[in-house]
Every structure is written in C-alpha cells, then in structure tokens.
Amino acid sequence: MSSPALHAFGLRRRFRHPSGDVEVLRGLELSVDAGELVTVSGRSGSGKSALLALLSGFDEPDAGRVLLAGVPIDGAPPWHTCAVLPQALGLSAELTVAENVALPLRLRPGGEDIEQRVRGLLTDLGVAQLADRYPGEVSFGQQQRVALARAVSGRPKVLLTDEPTAHLDSGSIPAVLELLRDCASQGAAVIVATHDDAVHAIADRRVRLVDGVLAAA
Numbered sequence: 394m395s396s397p398a399l400h401a402f403g404l405r406r407r408f409r410h411p412s413g414d415v416e417v418l419r420g421l422e423l424s425v426d427a428g429e430l431v432t433v434s435g436r437s438g439s440g441k442s443a444l445l446a447l448l449s450g451f452d453e454p455d456a457g458r459v460l461l462a463g464v465p466i467d468g469a470p471p472w473h474t475c476a477v478l479p480q481a482l483g484l485s486a487e488l489t490v491a492e493n494v495a496l497p498l499r500l501r502p503g504g505e506d507i508e509q510r511v512r513g514l515l516t517d518l519g520v521a522q523l524a525d526r527y528p529g530e531v532s533f534g535q536q537q538r539v540a541l542a543r544a545v546s547g548r549p550k551v552l553l554t555d556e557p558t559a560h561l562d563s564g565s566i567p568a569v570l571e572l573l574r575d576c577a578s579q580g581a582a583v584i585v586a587t588h589d590d591a592v593h594a595i596a597d598r599r600v601r602l603v604d605g606v607l608a609a610a
C-alpha cells in the first residue's frame with residue numbers, strides 16, 4: 394500500500410509567553426492523499442497557520458512527525474515537493490511578478506516552457522497585465538494571486554495555502570478555486586486553511602481545528 398502524500402501525527406506545538414505558555418497543537422493527526430483537497434477551518438487563533446508552518450517544515454514541532462510520501466521532513470522541503478502560500482505571501486521584492494512565479498521552475502527545470510507556464514497562470518488569475526511590475530507596485534490582493542501562482546507553478550506534490558481568498562473581491566475568487574481544484578485533479582495533495590465557505594464548498598474533505606486537534610467539520 395502506498396503512503397499518503399502527507400501524513401502528520403502526534404503533532405504538538407507550544408508557544409512561550411511571559412503571561413503563560415499556550416499549547417496550540419496537542420497531538421494532532423492528519424493524512425491527505427495525492428489528488429485530495431482538504432480544507433481546515435477553526436476560529437481565529439486556533440492554530441491553523443501554526444499547523445501549516447509545521448507541515449511545510451518552516452517550524453518544528455515539540456513532538457510528532459510530518460512525513461511526505463512516507464519520508465520524514467527535515468527542514469523545509471524543495472518547492473516541487475511541498476509549496477506554500479503563507480499568509481505573509483513571502484514574494485521576493487527584488488523580482489518582478491513574472492520572475493517570482495518562474496522561480497520554482499528555474500530552480501528545477503522540468504522541460505516545460507517556463508514563459509508559457511507563467512503567462513498561463515497569471516492570465517488564469519487575472520493578473521497577467523502586472524507581469525513586469527514588482528510586488529511593491531501591486532495591491533495586496535494582486536500579490537496574493539501572484540504568490541499562489543508561484544506556489545503552484547512547479548507542480549508541487551503537496552500544496553499548503555493559508556487563507557488564499559482572504560484579500561480578494563468576489564469576482565477574483567472563482568479563478569483561485571478553479572486553480573486549487575486543478576492542482577488536486579493533477580495529483581497534488583492540497584491543504585487550505587480558510588474561513589471562506591466558498592473554499593470549503595470545493596473540498597473533498599473538511600476538517601476543523603478545535604482544542605489543538607482536528608475533527609471532521
């Protein structure tokens with residue numbers, strides 16, 4: 394039997410504060426198969442971003458493990474293995490919009506026409522006219538779509554996105570939903586932390602983060 398694309402178990406994460414420690418994740422378990430789109434809900438401060446930081450290897454758990462295709466992660470994996478759209482976006486200010494989106498493809502060329510892939514993604518997300526601008530020259534909602542295009546450009550096996558529709562007007566949301574679904578259809582395991590019912594509506598499975606563990610939503 395093949396391993397799930399992502400399997401996390403026993404995840405614990407405690408943050409230290411002068412006013413007292415907060416244990417945000419308390420033995421959390423999550424398995425997501427290739428081709429599956431899972432949404433994670435939970436009230437503000439419940440730990441969704443903290444969870445994605447652990448799954449992406451940007452943060453380390455106090456206990457527990459994260460396996461990608463059965464292999465334990467050791468720090469942040471390469472983008473073609475696991476790509477992240479964090480809430481802070483993390484676009485490179487020195488690169489244009491198009492250069493940002495091309496970055497995962499240039500780091501690991503796969504025989505694909507890079508310009509065509511980048512143009513296609515930016516067009517699908519309605520930001521093709523911004524290709525030659527720098528991130529500081531476009532709105533935050535536009536940056537968010539650029540960061541999503543960058544996360545998916547290298548066709549990662551696991552895609553982690555944090556509130557991908559949070560700064561978008563209703564007209565821009567369908568293209569984002571379609572892109573997330575396309576990624577799953579093409580075989581990625583897609584995990585989306587969101588408060589947006591429109592995103593939950595396209596999920597194969599919905600889970601909710603409550604008291605540091607996941608339950609069916």
Ligand SMILES: Nc1ncnc2c1ncn2[C@@H]1O[C@H](COP(=O)(O)OP(=O)(O)OP(=O)(O)O)[C@@H](O)[C@H]1O
Nearest residue numbers: 408409415417435436437438439440441442443444
């Ligand atoms: N680096 C950190 N240091 C200390 N506390 C932290 C840190 N990161 C997160 N926390 C705390 O952990 C808890 C979970 O935060 P997190 O950002 O994961 O919540 P969230 O569910 O993503 O919230 P939202 O829906 O508002 O984005 C919060 O109480 C937060 O204050």
